[in-house]
Amino acid sequence: MSRRSPARVELFFKDICDLKERVRFLDSHGFCSYNLVNKNKADALNDWVQAIKEVSPNANICCHYSLKYNKVPRKGPKEQEERLLSALQLSRANEVLIISGSGQKTAWNTVSALEAVKSASLPHSVPLLAVAYNPYFPEKQDQEEENHRLKEKLESGCIGKVYLQFGSDLDRLRNGLEYLHKLKASKAFSIAGSLFLPTAQLISQQKFRPWNGVFLSQEFLRGPENAKAILHEMVNQYRTNNVEILWEAPGIRTEKDVKLVLELTGAVDAEKHKGSFTSSVNANNSPQQKRLKISDNFHLSRRSKEPCLLIFGNHDVRIRDNRSLEAATSAHETVLPVFLWTVEDRGYVTGAVQVVLKDALRSLNSSLESFNLSLACFNCPDNDNHGISTIKEITEKLGAKAVFWNRECTTEGRDRDSKRKAALESYGISVIESQSSLLYDPDKMDLTSGFHGGHWGTLMPFLKQCKMKFGEPIRPTPYHDTFGLLQSVQSPTYPKTSSIDDLNMARISGKQLWDEPIRKRFPMNEKLALEAMESFCRSGLKSYEQERSRADKEGATGCLSHHLRIGTLSPNQLYWRIEDSGLSYDKVKTFSRRLFWRDLAYYQLACFPNMRYKCIRSHYEDLEWVIGEEEMRRFNAWKRGKTGFPIVDAAMRELYETGWITQSLRMVVASFLVEYLRVNWTKGCEWFHYTLVDADSAINPMMWQNAGKSGTDQWNFILSPTTASQDPSGNYTRQWVPELSKLSTAALVHRPWEATEEQLESAGIVLGETYPHRIIRDLKAERNRSVDATLEMRRKSQQFNSDRGYDLIQLPNGETTVVFTKKEYRLDSNGQLFKDDGLRRNTRQKMSGNKAKLKSKREAKANSLTVKL
Ligand SMILES: Cc1cc2nc3c(=O)[nH]c(=O)nc-3n(C[C@H](O)[C@H](O)[C@H](O)COP(=O)(O)OP(=O)(O)OC[C@H]3O[C@@H](n4cnc5c(N)ncnc54)[C@H](O)[C@@H]3O)c2cc1C
Incomplete structure (x- = not known):
């Protein structure tokens, strides 16, 4: 379309x-x-x-x-x-x-x-x-x-x-x-x-x-x-x-x-x-404004001679399929591309993301330079609230009356954008905002409470609603259009600004140059993003359905999340590349849905702006976790990959060193931290936020909330830290936990405590010395404590319990809705576990034979402990 x-x-x-x-x-x-x-x-x-x-x-x-x-x-x-x-x-x-x-x-x-x-x-x-x-x-x-x-x-x-x-x-x-x-x-x-x-x-x-x-x-x-x-x-x-x-x-x-x-x-x-592009220019009802509402379209022939600013953020660092760039270059003959780095940005764009962002900015600058434009960078002073004074100063020096940017739909981004917009408009400067980092604009979505072929806040009702309300995601703009636009604009004369290297971002000095392995593994530019997408579509995509949980197979997943996070690739580019791949629906459906998960996370964040720190199921704030020294002991071992559970340690080491692990491993380590170590999910969420190259303020908390049971889509499974189905060959674990690499079988690599003394000796392992003992021994007992704590908290919060034992949450519009709740946590009004609710039986009886069989098969699958991720 x-x-x-x-x-x-x-x-x-x-x-x-x-x-x-x-x-x-x-x-x-x-x-x-x-x-x-x-x-x-x-x-x-x-x-x-x-x-x-x-x-x-x-x-x-x-x-x-x-x-x-x-x-x-x-x-x-x-x-x-x-x-x-x-x-x-x-x-x-x-x-x-x-x-x-x-x-x-x-x-x-x-x-x-x-x-x-x-x-x-x-x-x-x-x-x-x-x-x-x-x-x-x-x-x-x-x-x-x-x-x-x-x-x-x-x-x-x-x-x-x-x-x-x-x-x-x-x-x-x-x-x-x-x-x-x-x-x-x-x-x-x-x-x-x-x-x-x-x-x-x-x-x-x-x-x-x-x-x-x-x-x-x-x-x-x-x-x-x-x-x-x-x-x-x-x-x-x-x-x-x-x-x-x-x-x-x-x-x-x-x-x-x-x-x-x-x-x-x-x-x-x-x-x-009108959704993809809203304008505050011509707030009156002029013909031009009417036209913008319908088409969002500008004519080169009517471009303004006044210069404008085009502000890049930390999520749209690209020239291709960038709506704000298109809007600015279509409307003005002279455009100053700008990047501002503020104290507020440094508060939430941290760790590994800074490393990849800086590289992406360098490459953006080179792309712009090939059109005789260059990125003006500004380290805003700490007392410059969201860089507003800096923007004002630039507009004054330039004589610009319009500023363009892509909205950032994170809580921090919304706060910044709205403050900047209000201030700039009060100075008589027009702000033209676009949305270019998600398939759909989360602010235009509205899910009413209730069950719509899935519980509120789960993927399928959201996906269906998106498609019903907005149709297919829009196609990316062909590059030759962008190329034409960029070729036809000029750069204004502007005093020299800071260079990207001067930015107070990812400045790592001293002995431990931790950014090097990250830069090496994730060089950032648009061309590489497109190549990675192409290469995945040509090879990995075909086997994504079967192989996506495998950590020991190169290219089993797209490995594109850092590009999507920083914006060196747009979700629309990826979505349509998949749709146009010519592969059957069965082959691409799960992958395509991944991009809807991304949008869903941003929709949830719009509904629950504090979800990085606060439970969406508010009563889960009272859930009891391990605290004090024991919490620190467990959490530190987890962070550093020293828990004594090899698959967990391998994943945590890869994450720390390179900033990325597959989704299946993220789930294993999250499940382990929350269900077995019983450490509060917010701690894991913060660690991921700091270490991931794709650390995303919406997806990361959504996934951690789900792992920590307080999200809208509580996980209906627990991942074992010992079966390690993500690494059946054991090669992945051998790579990241080299002290175990000499063990002869994958089973022993994943469970070295089962090895005989001779086996350990011949592999050069002394448990407790060369590789740690397990930090917790009785997995079952820990897990039982976790379930008991959840039940106890739910018993104390009967006002949030539906008549079928599901959790209730309040939506931003004040409505209450039922959210999916795992069977083992469902309680009746007396605080007793539901045995088998008559309601479900009646419903099942009403369903025709085949449908019923299908449903119970699906439920059985969902309830089983081993899941396909
Ligand atoms: C505890 C936990 C924390 C996570 N934190 C993040 C995060 O901070 N940033 C992040 O991008 N992803 C996060 N994910 C989701 C997912 O693990 C990564 O997106 C994925 O591993 C990235 O690898 P890929 O590009 O090979 O994914 P692919 O499987 O190739 O998927 C393609 C793209 O779809 C999107 N995607 C995939 N899975 C999800 C998902 N579950 N939710 C939303 N979008 C998804 C990503 O943008 C990804 O690049 C997290 C998952 C878990 C379990």
């Missing part, structure tokens, strides 16, 4: 002048996604693309490629193929829709064309490929044939989008959409759908000279009002199914047409799309 436009529009025009005029008109009404039809072999599609880009540089353009009109006369398939492949490689469009053309299908058709594309293995830079699908055939047999052809097209693995043709039978549309969703289960693609503008002219044209393949009912053809009612329904169906609208015929040419479009879709679309 296009980034900014409420819908796509098919363009009809006489010549280039007319085309530009039309685009100018549509652009001024907020459209910026266009389709160019191909009705003649002389059509100069690339010239048209160029003309559109001159008027609307960020337009997203789909060129149609008609196999019929592009056929090389009297030549065989080879020549047809060559023509198509060269057209694709030369195309300057964002998408190419390949169509056979109406009439009898010949040997050279979309299916054979896609076969050719597949075998040519074109570079990744060719436009997204799309095909058409008609769900409206009146004859069953014809429809089946069409369905089969679509399946064949998708099987080529080259298709990223399907365009639904127009028709008026709503039932057939519903069936068609169902069919598409079925196909989506194995092939990832997005859907666009045509709509005709129900004008009197179009209706009479279709009545008397209907187009081939367009099936319109008598009711539709009765008149514009009837047609409108049908279109309303279609818009609803499109919306529910995340279908991007394409206004096909007869095009949108006049103010009246625009009004009609808005009547049918406008209000909702405008609302839906």
Whole structure:
């Protein structure tokens, strides 16, 4: 789906002048996604693309490629193929829709064309490929044939989008959409759908000279009002199914047409799309402001001559797919890129993150320098509240009246951004904020209390709500658009500022240069981020479902979290790379959902701004943990990787040395700290925050709260510190705990206390000397204490216990909701453990056989102690 436009529009025009005029008109009404039809072999599609880009540089353009009109006369398939492949490689469009053309299908058709594309293995830079699908055939047999052809097209693995043709039978549309969703289960693609503008002219044209393949009912053809009612329904169906609208015929040419479009879709679309970019410029209701609301679009031709500031944060250090950068460079001819480092930033951007941030800033600066821009860095004085005085001073020196930045959705970032915004606006400076670090804007999301196919605050209700409310995440901006923008701006003359090296950030001196292994393992720049993403998509992604828990396998997970944290990669770039990978839904679904976990964390943080320190289930503040010296003894051993449990120690050492471990290991060590060592989760959370290169103020606390039972999605499993299923070969543990490396089997590496004296001796191990004794011996007893403490705390907090024994929490809007609670903690109103609640049995009885079996299978899986992470 296009980034900014409420819908796509098919363009009809006489010549280039007319085309530009039309685009100018549509652009001024907020459209910026266009389709160019191909009705003649002389059509100069690339010239048209160029003309559109001159008027609307960020337009997203789909060129149609008609196999019929592009056929090389009297030549065989080879020549047809060559023509198509060269057209694709030369195309300057964002998408190419390949169509056979109406009439009898010949040997050279979309299916054979896609076969050719597949075998040519074109570079990744060719436009997204799309095909058409008609769900409206009146004859069953014809429809089946069409369905089969679509399946064949998708099987080529080259298709990223399907365009639904127009028709008026709503039932057939519903069936068609169902069919598409079925196909989506194995092939990832997005859907666009045509709509005709129900004008009197179009209706009479279709009545008397209907187009081939367009099936319109008598009711539709009765008149514009009837047609409108049908279109309303279609818009609803499109919306529910995340279908991007394409206004096909007869095009949108006049103010009246625009009004009609808005009547049918406008209000909702405008609302839906304004999210990614909010502006405080022109707070009045000027036409420009209205336009911004609809399209968020600027024109280069209308760029301001006044300079502006573009402030980078610690989460958007990139030039690609960076909305604030696009907004600033689209609106101003002169832009000063700025990085400010304040005492407040140093309070929460700490440890390993500073190391990778500094490197990323260096690389951002080099990228900017290649466009003759450079990053002006400022070490703000400690008494400069959020760097506000520094920003004011820069704007004054520069004569700038506008400041752009991407909002940072952390608690600290929100506080900073709102204070800066209020102060700058009071000085008459406009602040233009964007959102560029999450798939969706958390402030626009609202989950009502209750169970929506999952408990409140769990992944699936959140994911479904995102897609229902906002559709698919927006596609990243093509790099050539950003490149064009950056090339066309200039740097203002500004006095020399601090260099990145001068920043009071990651300044490590003395003997222990702890940053070196981190820098070595995680060099930071956009190019490397893209390469890492590519390499994972080509190899690791296929086996992610099976291998993601393995710590002993290189590349089992993306290892991209540091790039996402600092912003050297945008989540939209990653999301769409996965969606366009051509792999089946089953292969990519878990990975795609990971990015929704990321968004979910930020949604939770918006609801519970103190969640890094305070339990979301507020009564869990009373949970008893180990305290005093014993707590310190346990916590210190855990931090330093000296607990005597090898998999835990290996992970904690890798974390300390390099700043990263896989999710499966994070879960093992978190589970161990909380459930067995019984140390308060906030301690682990803080240690992770300091040591992780991807330390994230939303994800880290969300995961620790879940591990520590007080989060919205309390873990329904405990990970054993001794079975070490994450490292079946033992090689990972041998690497990080070299003192055990000579033990002969993986089992002994993970449980050296089971080794005989001879085995230990021949491996050169003296337990308690060369490797520590286990810090706790009786795992079962520790775990029982942990459960008892939880039950005791819950008994004392009956007001937070639902009638089915689940925890209740209060949402920011004052509503109370039930959150998932592990079976072993569920209590009745007398404080007794629920045995088997009748409610569940009744519900199960009501469910049909298969569904019930499925559900109990799922529950059994969830309750089992070994889990697939
Ligand atoms: C106790 C604990 C603390 C964590 N702290 C952080 C943290 O501070 N920062 C962080 O980015 N991740 C954190 N995670 C989540 C997860 O472990 C890492 O994102 C993941 O290990 C990063 O490796 P990857 O890029 O190879 O992940 P992949 O498996 O390749 O996943 C791709 C991306 O999805 C996102 N992602 C993956 N898992 C999660 C998740 N559970 N929640 C939210 N987003 C996710 C990450 O951005 C990740 O890069 C934590 C997990 C646990 C159990």
